[in-house]
Amino acid sequence: MSENGKMKWRTCFSSISYVGYKLDILKSALQKYLRRREYDKMIWCCSEIYMFHSRATTDKEKQAAKGIISNMVNRLIIMMDEEMLFAEVGKYMKCMEWIKEFDKGGRDKFSLLVKACKTMVGARMLRINSDIYSYWWRGAGVYKVVKVPGLGLEEALYTPIEVHKECKEILSDEEKDSEEWKNDSENLLMFIAAFRAGHSSCYYWALAMFHSNVKGKRRFRRTDCVYAIWEYLFKVAGDNEKLRKCLELKIEQFFVKTRHEQHIWLSSAISILLHKDKLDFEEDWDIDVSEEEVVGLFQERKFLKIDDYAIDMHCSAGRKMGKKKADFALEGCVVVREDKEYYNRDWRDLYCDLKVNPAKYGIVDSNKRPKPKSKKKKKIKKLKKKKIVVVDNLVKELEGMKIESAIEEPEELVNMIVDLNVVDEKGMRFVDGSGIKQEEIGICMEKTCGNKVMCFEYNGQIWKESRKSFDFNKDYELVDSCKEMFGLKKIGMERIESNFRIEKIQKKKSEWPGNWRKVMTGDEKVVYCLMRKIGDGGNFSENKAKKKLLKKEEVLKEIAKIAMFRGIFRVTDFNLRNILIDNDGSLVSIDEGEIGKRKSIFGKREKWLKKHLTTAIMEEAYSDIWNDHWGKKAEICRQMKRFGYSEKTIDEVELNYDNLDDDLKIEGYM
Structure with a gap:
């Protein structure tokens, strides 16, 4: 055996260990x-x-x-x-x-x-947290086979005046008056009542808020309504320093929304507070x-x-x-x-x-992954070949586990193994251009660089033509789909097909105003990227308040996060022209194409930002981007597979994320 045995450094799923285990x-x-x-x-x-x-x-x-x-x-x-x-x-x-x-x-x-x-x-x-979730959420909340005191026609749950008072202290005035918060206000009230009574049904009410999509006031820098539960738990913890430290460790892990185990830190924190008088917080292990x-x-x-x-x-x-x-x-x-x-x-x-x-x-456990939706059978002239790896039967011969040489299989077979509905350009929504009047279209700028397509506004959305040479800009849609898990705002990117385009009348003139027309394309389909309009469309670089904005730490942190996020995918180009300012003052990243083309994260064009991006700002931004690195990376891989990216490209993006801090140090930002 060689010095490194059978080791193969691949992804977090497919790497092979020293003795040959996957x-x-x-x-x-x-x-x-x-x-x-x-x-x-x-x-x-x-x-x-x-x-x-x-x-x-x-x-x-x-x-x-x-x-x-x-x-x-x-x-x-x-x-x-x-x-x-x-x-x-x-x-x-x-x-x-x-x-x-x-x-x-x-x-x-x-x-x-x-x-x-x-x-x-x-x-x-x-494994009490798994038991709690199965009983108090799946059993009580999903399949309705568990009775919950205070829920519907079940036995009543006593809610004394003190409980109502505590609930009101947690809720903001807006939450108290909000119709949207009506159910979750009740959930919080019932949670406090059950918790004070020492009744385990408090887990149900907490999990009901955990699964709610209602937003409220900002607690712990987050707006999900479940953080009202956490606010109450910290209130109950009082001045017990070690108890509060333990809760801080729990909520730190709970912040990571991409883990499907997220609920365990909530139920664990509740259990600690329910039984705090029996626990030893002084153990110095x-x-x-x-x-x-x-x-x-x-x-x-x-x-x-x-x-x-x-x-x-x-x-x-x-x-x-x-x-x-x-x-x-x-x-x-x-x-x-x-x-x-x-x-x-x-x-x-x-x-x-x-x-x-x-x-x-009513659950079906077939041990099979979901299959893509059936498509009409079409004649396939030639099946592309792809290499897949076949592993020996691990039941009988784990000890002699080896990775066999790659064998040739049709791409059709490879796609059957993937647990995803692969995004297909042919499945895009079609918008008939005959219903779009030219006078309802507004072009977004006077000129474009290098004969690029002109973006235009129609019906409150920005339209940009996508060309085959850029793979119909699937990069745009992929990158936008990953923004929210990093705490960044999406632009609502969607690719559609239509049967028209806009073009210049006089090609030699660089100006577009008064020099363009809408042209129907007949059977030729044109792919467009549609995105919501961001603010007034103005970018950060040309904003009159740019100097004032660059003095605000929260703005600089957001710029740093956008740069790091784009750096994971190495999309072109990071500059302040590609950051727009929304109506609420938040920053929005746009024009994220050509994955892997960019060599650096910040680049030379915006190197002047170094004097504004202090070490403290960069470390805080990096912490946000790196938080739950594994969970985020797994979701990125899932989305990239859904869009049909190659394993090589996926690996490169994974490595960019893994090596983010080193690359930032090389560029002098950390």
């Missing part, structure tokens, strides 16, 4: 071995993944390793709330401290992860790990055969083995020496029943 198998096993309290196997998986970092030598390997380790760290953080009991306050806070120290210290101290793993294996464990112990994990490394129960439907091998949610309920989620103090039999029974007997609740 990365998703190791991540699955890492969590399953924690539940079984099999420390030696758990730390073997953890160290096997860590070797992507310790053995990376080339820039490409280091960049790939960065994402892989971020993924593992993110998984460990989830495990601290998914497996470890909320009552282990001291151990939880110490594990979070170690993981943050590991991340900030260049990720070279593997001993800190060893400490976290040892602590979790020895801690009190109970620590554990020793010797250097010899850490070194021994990597010397004379032996092969570990991953147990069958550790491979479930969450990884590709498990799906090939036919694993379903029922298998997960019966073996994958089993916790050895499960804590009994807070265990609830009814909650667990419903959790298992939803997975083992899904048909009873």
